[in-house]
Amino acid sequence: MGWIVLIILVALALYAVYLYNRIVTLENRYQNAWSQIDVQLKRRTDLVPNLVETVKGYAAHEKEVFTRVAESRERMLRAGSIDEQAEAANMMTAALRSVFAIAENYPELKANENFRVLQEELAGIENKIAYARQFYNDAVLQFNNAIKTVPGVFLAGPMGKRPHVYLEIPETEREVPQVSFRPAS
Amino acid sequence: MDDQRPQLPNVFTDQATGQRISLLDWQASNRRASWLLSLFMIGLLGGIGYLAALAFDPGGAIFFVGIAAVLAVTQSAAAYWFSDKMALAAAGARPATVQEHRYLVNVTEAVAIGAGVPAPKLYVIDSPVPNAFATGRDPEHGTIAVTSGLIKLLDRQELEGVVAHEMAHIKNYDIRLMSMLAATLGAIVLLRDLVLRSLRFGGRRSGRGGGRAQAIGMILLVVLLIVAPLLASLLRLAVSRRREFLADATGAYITRNPEGLARALEKLRDFKGKLEVSEGVRHMFFINPVLKLNANSLLATHPPIEERINRLRRM
Secondary structure, three states, rough: HHHHHHHHHHHHHHHHHHHEEEEEEHHHHHHHHHHHHHHHHHHHHHHHHHHHHHHHHHOOOOHHHHHHHHHHHHHHHHHOOOHHHHHHHHHHHHHHHHHHHHHHHHHHHHHHHHHHHHHHHHHHHHHHHHHHHHHHHHHHHHHHHHOOOOOHHHHHHHHHHOOOEEEOOOOOOOOOOOOOOOEEO | OOOOOOOOOEEEEOOOOOOOOEHHHHHHHHHHHHHHHHHHHHHHHHHHHHHHHHHHHHHHHHHHHHHHHHHHHHHHHHHHHHHHHHHHHHEEEOOOOOOOOHHHHHHHHHHHHHOOOOOEEEEEEEOOOOOOEOOOOOOOOOEEEEHHHHHHOOOHHHHHHHHHHHHHHHOOOOOHHHHHHHHHHHHHHHHHHHHHHHHHHOOOOOOOOOHHHHHHHHHHHHHHHHHHHHHHHHHHHHHHHHHHHHHHHHHHHHHHHHHHHHHHHHHHHHOOOOOOOHHHHHHHHHOOOOOOOOOOOOOOOOOHHHHHHHHHOOO
């Protein structure tokens, strides 16, 4: 009788270790998924001066647009928390969109090879951000499910794990890149 | 808070049965079916070896079973290591560069991020006919080749759909499975030729007089020799068709956009022209390069395009 109790206790302990590791793994996965988004945001921030330089060569008097881009870049570089980064990223997306909107009025700019490369690179980055955000939300969903369902819910409390918030996904077509980073809480 | 999470299209209606099934269940059942079929084919190969042994010389059973095993293993190993390089060479593909194919590279990297797999190597086939295929034994060695016509014809969402379909083949280990099945089929054919040749030229080796078991073994062997390659090819084609549907569903899940893939299929269906590729690699392509509109045939490598589009639209 004593043996049976002992075996059950050992099995329970082993299972608890497995559950603990699984929760930690899933948490690491979504934190790692954020770094995917971070990489793309940094690449975009690095490309901005190059883009501004190219566009200024053809449309120097569109000062308002350049100011907005510069502001959003400033905020992006200063941003610390995920919330701040998300907000700055939204600003930059809007600012960049207005750059590409005015570019429509300058056929010579549109024909510039450097500009075309930058346009494709930035569109590609927007797209990668969208996919990275999707992957991030998938990872958060898995983590939240793990700590909110039985048996993970019994361990989540003692481990101090709480459900994480998703990044909001706007109901827009991916072809027109639009990124909203406001956490949906 | 959780209610803001958008619905994923991971549940859809199976047209054949009219049942609503989840993608995960479907993936699991496909995997089971594929492995059962593979086991069956290996059993077929072993059976031929054993019967050949029985018919020729019961004492030499190990010899024929051994040959069958060695053939299957070496062919599978060769397929495992070299099938990607052979397929790329056969299709006349060259590596894509960031400078020349920035658009394709960006689209592929984005889809890879969404799928959570390493970005595959990219190759381009210079042909105006839109098509694509994937190769590589696991996600770490994944390779996708697309024609230059595909890049020109499709918009971003459609190209994402096709790339996601090919990435699904890599993620689901379809290429590994299909090349193993092809290798097993090759081994069966090789063994058949070997036995037929020794029947014709070598005659019977045993001088101990034909026992009854030997006679029955010989009859069974001849029947099996005729039936086995046919049966094996049909099975391989059935697996191939199932895997195409599965890759469509997985691709739609990765992009969360079944419509993009459906539109790509429509554009490819309406394109006039054939891609000249050798028969050995036809089954690998996104759509069959030669037969586009064939009906629900037992001999098709791919399901009919119409049915693929319909299933995507129902998700």
